[in-house]
Every structure is written in C-alpha cells, then in structure tokens.
Amino acid sequence: MTKELPPNPAIAKRFRSFLPVVVDLETAGLNAETDALLQIAAVILRMDENGKLYRHETHSVHIEPFPGANLDEKSLEFNKIDPYHPLRMAVNEQSGLGKVFKPIRQEIKDTNCTRAIIVAHNIFFDMQFLTAAVKRAGIKRNPFHPFSGFDTATLAGLAYGQTVLAKALHCAGIEFNQRDAHSAIYDAEVTADLFCNIVNKWDSQFPLPK
Numbered sequence: 001m002t003k004e005l006p007p008n009p010a011i012a013k014r015f016r017s018f019l020p021v022v023v024d025l026e027t028a029g030l031n032a033e034t035d036a037l038l039q040i041a042a043v044i045l046r047m048d049e050n051g052k053l054y055r056h057e058t059h060s061v062h063i064e065p066f067p068g069a070n071l072d073e074k075s076l077e078f079n080k081i082d083p084y085h086p087l088r089m090a091v092n093e094q095s096g097l098g099k100v101f102k103p104i105r106q107e108i109k110d111t112n113c114t115r116a117i118i119v120a121h122n123i124f125f126d127m128q129f130l131t132a133a134v135k136r137a138g139i140k141r142n143p144f145h146p147f148s149g150f151d152t153a154t155l156a157g158l159a160y161g162q163t164v165l166a167k168a169l170h171c172a173g174i175e176f177n178q179r180d181a182h183s184a185i186y187d188a189e190v191t192a193d194l195f196c197n198i199v200n201k202w203d204s205q206f207p208l209p210k
Helices: 010-014 073-079 093-110 123-137 152-160 165-172 184-205
Strands: 018-027 037-047 053-062 115-120 144-151
Touching: 010 018, 010 037, 018 073, 018 093, 018 123, 018 144, 018 184, 037 093, 037 123, 037 184, 053 093, 053 184, 093 115, 093 123, 115 123, 115 184, 123 144, 144 152, 152 165, 152 184, 165 184
Parallel strands: 018 115, 115 144
Antiparallel strands: 018 037, 037 053
16 A cells, blocks of 8 residues: 555546545345345545555445345355354444545545545445445435546456456455455455546556646
C-alpha cells in the first residue's frame, strides 16, 4: 500500500468530479426489497502525487435485519453470518449507513468532488441493496451517484479476460485468500486493489487528454 498522503483534489479530474468508493455488502438473500442487509464495507480510494490510485481507508458496520426482513437460510449458510449474534454489535440501517456515509462525505469535500460513485464487483447487486436500504432508512443525502458506477467484473473482463473475482485477482498478481472471502471488508479491499490496478495500468498506457 502507498504511504499515507493527504486528500488529492486531482482525483476529481480523473472521474468527472466523482470520488470512487469501493463497496461490498453481505445480505440474507438476493432480493433487495425483501431480504436483509447484514454488513456494508466501503473503501475510500485516494490518488498519490503521481496520479496513481491506492486504497486508503475502510469503513464497515454490521446491520440489524430491518423489521419484517426475510432471512434466506441458504444465503446465511453461504456467508456464515448469524444476524442476531450479540458479538456482531449490529446497528439499524439508518445508524449504520450514517456511520459509513460520514467519512465519504468528508472525503468528497476534501477532494472537491461533487459526489461519490460506487465501485463494486457485479455492481447491480450491491447498488440495488444499497439503494433499497437508503430508502428504508429515510436518508436524504445519499453521497453516491444514483445510477452510475464502475463494475470491476466488466473491467476485469476487459483487462484480463476474467470476470470471476478470484481469477481476475490472480491475473492481476493480487493475493486472494478463499478462507477470508465473503466478508464485506475483505471482498471490498481486494476489489479496491483490483480497481486501482486496472486504472493505474490503463493510465500508464493511455494517459488522459490534458
């Protein structure tokens, strides 16, 4: 990881005034309207003095199932989450999203960006669940663009011919530990590394017009 640096407003010029933030969610199913959101992790990216992206801070919170939420047993077996385990220290959607959004809003301000833009692997899933949770929580100031985002499955398919996260990471030379997979924090951080790798390699070969 690159040494710690202050926010660099140059990142706003790279993505049309948007701040890329890598998001990964763990859920209790596949239906964003009915199934519970259980964990959210968001990785804020920064740009160094040479214009290279790197992973900065990760913010994560465990979420209580919203009232009446469906909990699909197969999904819980897959991600190994006990939604009501006391050590999760879970909070409701409004509190949890507020905790994650606060540093994102600050980074947007510090970099002169206009808003954040989601980066995720198979982004349709994460964006649907995040949008539904924001609506349920009654949050008026969602820092993320409402419909645009960067899908690392698509980008990895272009860059490496692989759309599966583990295979794309292998091609990019990024270590992937299967035992740690399906944790929102771990998946968000390796996805962030993959996104930075692809963007940095692209920019070295095809610099943006000045």
